[in-house]
Amino acid sequence: MRISMWVVVTCLLVAVSLEAQAKALTKNQQSVCRWGSDIAAGAQASKLSGITLYGARKRLQVRKFPRPWMRMTALGITEQTYNSASRLKPAAIKQTYYEQCVRHALARR
Template structure:
């Protein structure tokens, strides 16, 4: 039980600064990180479900996007997700993508 408590405490020590960092991001950066993490999670779900990369790319081709850059970015994220050996659940991919995106956005500043 004690090891669980230490693990939980370590999680909160790591997660707390990430939450504080996210507040310093602008709305545009938060939106882009959230959008990208949704795309990555969807691609992982498709990959784990046995959908081919070709079929996933076809779905993105017919999908409506609000901004011109989104289609090609979604294609890139999907291709990277499919090329990864990861078998993590989509929720874990979404969280990881978001955290890394936030770190990257903050490093650019």
């Protein structure tokens, strides 16, 4: 029982810490991190469902992106996701990507 309570408290503290870090970012930085995490989660879902990297790249090529840099960035994120041996669920990939993006953005300051 004590271990599970410790895990809950630790997870809560991590969530509060990440929320505070994310608030230190600009709205644009938060938006870019959310967008990238969505792309990573989608790539992981495609990978786990058996879609080839070629197929995933083809889907991104026909997709409309609001900014010119987004297509190449999405292709890079997708390729990195496919090259990873990870079998984590897309939600876990999304969370991990977002956390690392926030840390990276804060470290650049």
